Amino acid sequence: MRITVDGLRTEWSTGRHCDPAEWDKHTKRVRGTKEQARSVNSWLDVLYSRAHACRQELYLAGKRFTPQHIRKMMQGEELEPPKMLSDVWNYHTNQIAGLLGKGYTPATLQKYRSVFRILRKFLFSRNKQDDIKLDDIDFQLVRDFDYYLKTEHKVKINTAVQMVKKLRTVMKLANEIGWAKRNPFAAYRAKKEEVHREFLTTVELNDLAVKKLKKRLVLTRDLFLFSCYTGLSYSDIVSLKAEDIRKGEDGGIWLETHRIKNNNRVRVPLLSPALRLIEHYKNYPRILDEDFLLPKISNARANYYLKEIMKEMGWTKWLTFHCARHTFATTVTLTNGVPIETVGQMLGHKNIRSTQIYARVTDTKVSQDMKPLKKKFARQELTLTQKED
Known part of the structure; x- marks a missing residue:
């Protein structure tokens, strides 16, 4: 069998044979109607059709090809090394x-x-x-x-x-990009389990703020509290600089930065506890850069000290800076009537679903929301009682 493309050719055996006297060089087939002749001619027809099909497939792919490409396709070989x-x-x-x-x-x-x-x-x-x-x-x-x-x-x-x-x-x-013919994830559906997110209540937050701790634990406690009152992660807090403090349109002091994790913009009006912490550490010696807003310690050491603080407080809640962000979303903002859309913007979320993971409706919020309804039913009960009398 010979294949020629643009003057280039390749030849190989078809794997069949016949008597030279029975070969028709014009039709390129075996003469006669015997079983052997029909078998060989049928195989040659298959090869002929297969060669043209492979040529058409390569042509439609829009890539330059040679006779060797057609031969490899016909023989079931990879045209190029398979992508791994x-x-x-x-x-x-x-x-x-x-x-x-x-x-x-x-x-x-x-x-x-x-x-x-x-x-x-x-x-x-x-x-x-x-x-x-x-x-x-x-x-x-x-x-x-x-x-x-x-x-x-x-x-x-x-x-x-x-x-x-x-x-x-x-x-x-x-x-x-064309390296894989299919997407094996077409039928994949991820199933997450709901995880209980730890957060501090208002009482616990206040207790932590006034607790007398060992001197080496105080800075970690204060960085944790700053996260509770701003919603910033640890990496964002220790990266804050003086230039990130701005005066807002309302005349108040705001924090404007971008999250390290996803570069999302964050703008947070600073609450008085956060402002007090900034003022408290204003003259605190900095180790790496005088321009940082708050002192730095390593993330590993901060997490280690948080475990010690848990023991000092006698808590079983697992204190992490994720816990602090959940505290901001739930106890500090949502419980006090801040809309969840506003909470999401301050947390640096682009999707409200991300905020819903952080924000949980507390018993305090449920109690506040139910007060008008409880009063309404109480009045109805009183009216019914007076009518019965």
């Missing part, structure tokens, strides 16, 4: 690395690299290889990875969902 999961994962993480500070943070890059390390361990336990062709990734593999995370890797349900979502993002990218 590692190829698209490295492509994605390299782009994230190049865009740090421009929509991505080092934490995001670290998460993707961490998930891929775990994914490679999963693939090795499943296939004895730590990589896989993109077109071999199917819905069953996605389900198996989710199961592996929850059982072998022993992560919580919501953590597993976030890790699987990173695989989904990468596979969606592979499909969009």
Whole structure:
């Protein structure tokens, strides 16, 4: 068989043979109607049709091709080395690395690299290889990875969902740039479990503010309180500078910054407890930069000291700076009648659903909202009683 494209040719055996005397060089088929002749001619017809089908497919793909490309397609070989999961994962993480500070943070890059390390361990336990062709990734593999995370890797349900979502993002990218023929996540539905978010009540917040603590714990306590009264995360607080304090249109003092996590703009009117903390640390010696609004300590040390503060307070609540943000959303703002849309803007959320995770309706808020209704029913009861009398 000979295939010629633009003057280039390739030849190979069809795998069939016949007596030269029976070969018709004009029709390029075996003469006669015997079984052998019909069998050979039928095979040659298949090859002829297959060659033209492969040529048409390559032409429609819009890429330059050679006779060798047609031959490889006919013989079931890969035209190019198949794209692997590692190829698209490295492509994605390299782009994230190049865009740090421009929509991505080092934490995001670290998460993707961490998930891929775990994914490679999963693939090795499943296939004895730590990589896989993109077109071999199917819905069953996605389900198996989710199961592996929850059982072998022993992560919580919501953590597993976030890790699987990173695989989904990468596979969606592979499909969009033409490296994968299908998206194995078409039928995937993530199921998160609702998590109880810790927050401090008004009484607990006040008790923490006046508690006499060991000197080394005071700064951590005050940074935690500042988070409770502003809704800022730890990384945002220790990055604040004097220039982030502005005078608002209402004449009050505002905090204007961008979240380190997602670069979302945050504008928060400062409450008096937060202003007192800024004033208190105005002349406190700074270690790294005099321009920082509040003193810095490492995140690891702050978390360690928060555990000590929990013991000092005699609480079982797990104190974290996430707890402080939930306290701002629930106790400081929502309970005091601040609309959830406003709370979301101050927390730096673009989606109200994110704010709903932080903000919880407390018993105090329920009591306040139910007071008018309770009074109404009380009046009705009184009227009914007087009529009966």
